[in-house]
Structure formats: C-alpha cells, structure tokens
Amino acid sequence: MPLVLPLLLAVLLFCLGVYGVLARRNAITMLMSFELMLNAVNLNLVAFDAWRLDGLATGQTLAVFVITLAAAEIGLGLAIVLLLFRGHGHVDADAARDLVEQDGGIPAADGAGTAAGRTAVEKGAAS
Amino acid sequence: MTTALFSIAGAVAIAAAVLVVTSRRIVHAALWLVVALGAVAGCFGALHAEFVALVQILVYVGAIVVLVLFALMLTKAPTNPLPALTTRRSPFAAIVAGVLALLLGTGVVIAFGNEKIEPVPAGSATDVGTAVFRIWVLPFEVLSVLLLAALIGAIVLSQRKLSERSDRLSSSGKED
Numbered sequence: 432m433p434l435v436l437p438l439l440l441a442v443l444l445f446c447l448g449v450y451g452v453l454a455r456r457n458a459i460t461m462l463m464s465f466e467l468m469l470n471a472v473n474l475n476l477v478a479f480d481a482w483r484l485d486g487l488a489t490g491q492t493l494a495v496f497v498i499t500l501a502a503a504e505i506g507l508g509l510a511i512v513l514l515l516f517r518g519h520g521h522v523d524a525d526a527a528r529d530l531v532e533q534d535g536g537i538p539a540a541d542g543a544g545t546a547a548g549r550t551a552v553e554k555g556a557a558s
Numbered sequence: 559m560t561t562a563l564f565s566i567a568g569a570v571a572i573a574a575a576v577l578v579v580t581s582r583r584i585v586h587a588a589l590w591l592v593v594a595l596g597a598v599a600g601c602f603g604a605l606h607a608e609f610v611a612l613v614q615i616l617v618y619v620g621a622i623v624v625l626v627l628f629a630l631m632l633t634k635a636p637t638n639p640l641p642a643l644t645t646r647r648s649p650f651a652a653i654v655a656g657v658l659a660l661l662l663g664t665g666v667v668i669a670f671g672n673e674k675i676e677p678v679p680a681g682s683a684t685d686v687g688t689a690v691f692r693i694w695v696l697p698f699e700v701l702s703v704l705l706l707a708a709l710i711g712a713i714v715l716s717q718r719k720l721s722e723r724s725d726r727l728s729s730s731g732k733e734d
Contacts, residue, residue, distance in 0.1 A: 432560055432561040432564060432674065432675045433561075433673070433674055433675070434670045434673040434674060434675050435666060435667055435670055435671055435673075436561065436564060436565070436568070437564065437568075437601065437605065437675075438666045438670060439663055439666060439667075440568040440571065440572070440601065442659055442662040442663050442666060443572055443575075443659060444571065444572070444575055444594075444598070445658075445662070446655040446656070446658050446659035446662070447572075447575045447576060447578075447579050447655065448575075448579075449651075449654065449655045449658055450579055450648075450651050450652055450654075450655035451578065451579035453647065453648075453650075453651030453654060453655070454579070454644050454645055454647065454648035454651035454652070455579065455643065455644060455645070456642060456643055456644065456645050457584060457635070457643055459584070459588075459626060459629055459630055459633065459635070460578075460579075460584060460587055460643065462626065463578055463587060463588065463591050463626060464578070464579060466591065466595070466618070466622065467575050467578065467579075467591075467594065470594075470595060470598045470618075473598070473602075473610070473614075474598060474601060474602075477601075477602050477605050477607045477610055478605060478675070480605075480607065481605045481606060481607070481675050482673060482675050484676070487689050487693055488685045488686045488688075488689040489689070491607050491609065491610050491685075491686050491689075492686055492689050492690055492693075492694050494602075494607070494610045495609070495610060495613055495686065495690070496694075496697060496698075496701055498610075498613055498614060498617050498618065499617075499701055499705060500701070500704070501617075501618070501622065502617055502621060502622060502705070503704060503705050503708035503709070504708075505622050505625055505626070506625065506708055506709060506712045507708050507711055507712050507715075509625055509626070509628075509629040509712075510711070510712035510713075510715040510716050511715060512629060512633065513629065513632055513633065513716060514715055514716065514718065516632070516633045522633050525645060
C-alpha cells in the first residue's frame, strides 16, 4: 500500500475538521470537529508506525495515548459547554462574547456589555 | 487486498466526516460521527493496528459519542433542521480548509510520494502492551494523572455556583 494513501486521508479528515471548527456555530459541533482532527493525527501515527516498523510500536502507543487525551478533552470541553448553557441558555459560540476585548484592550467589566462589546468590536473592525 | 479495504473504509470516513460538518440536524451530525470514527477504526485495522482499532471503537464510539449525545440532550438541542447551525463565514472557512488541504496534500505527496508500506505481520495487543509498560511507562503514568485532573476539573466546573452571576447572564442571554 502506498504510504500517501493514509496520509492523504488524514489530510482530508483534518481539513474537514478545520472547516467544522471555523464554520460551525454550535459549540458541541465544534467539539465533534476537534474529534475529527484528532482522528486524522491518529491515522498519521498508525500509518507511520506501519511504515517504519521500529519494533517498539511507537506510533500505535502514541495513538492510544492520543485517544486517551481526546477522552479527557471531550469531558472537560463538554463541562465547559454545559456551564455556558447554564449561564446563557444557549451554546452558540458566536454569541458568547463575555471575554471580548474592548477598544483599549480592557476586558468588558460587566455583562451589560454583550451588546456594548459587540458594537465596540464592530467599531474596531471598521476602523 | 489491504489497499482495497483501506480505500473503502477511507471513502466511508470522508463521506461521513463531510456529513458531520455539513449536516443541518445536529443529532444526525453526532450520529454520522459514529460512522466516521468507525470507518477510521476500519482503516486502523487495515494498517494492522488491531489494538488501536478496538480502543478506538471502545473509547470513541462507546464513550465519547455517548457523551456528546448526552450533552446534546442536556443543552436541549433541537432535532429539526437548523439553517443557522453554520455561520455566515462558512465560505471563508471552506477556502481556509481547502487551501490547507492543498498545502498539506502537496507537502505529503512531495515528501512521501514514493514510499510504500510493506505488508506487515498482523499486529497484536502484546506488542503494544509490552511497549506501553516497558518503554512508555512514564508517559503512561503522567497520562493517568492528566485524566484524573481533567475529570476533577470537569466535576468542579459542573458544580460551580452561578447564583450571583446568573441573573445578569440570563438577562444578557435574552437579548440575543
């Protein structure tokens, strides 16, 4: 089997994940796209392991470690998403602007500022 | 033979991944994720990494997707199609992803275009187990501590009190 076959598959999966993270609005679908990207990395690791055959199963071990890390990441990420949902009533990543920076680089002091912060950002983008 | 198997599994993975990132029904996207991850597990099997394939099915399909579905349930995700699931920026996102795919693909083909994966002996859990507990013991232990820390962090986050902030945040949530 040519080595480029799994590598190109990994490239495609990774870029689909990048598209999902950039284009999706719901925070949970963004987390799903992260999983696609981590799977692409795993595919690379396993493919290079089958290519090199170093006898230590380095790539496969690292792939298992990455799967474990993905489990930790999704647990923590979903906890944050649920916290966002409890606080705001939505999981829209575009509308969660509590940490937005104002013009002077000072974070929004109070959350009356969702609207104020948004206008500030748009002003900053226009200038 | 393995090439054919790998190609089939890879095509299924790509198709399912496209549906994951484009489906307008969020629960369908989560279920297509099962297909995509299962197909990637098939790719691992075709590359003779049977242990990784089994761990992939156990952890990803068995745990992570179930967790995602629980989160969808807890956040009251609607099951009808949502056109607003994708932002207005999606053409730009597609351009970024396409350019990235082009760059990475060219790099991969230039670097490894002539390499071949020799037919490898069937993988076994023995090799991976020996490697984990003989050579990679320290990363393994660090990883277990990291998992513990992540889970404690998740518990702390989910038990946090929102009392003094909730009224303000819910009012700002209503604006949107």
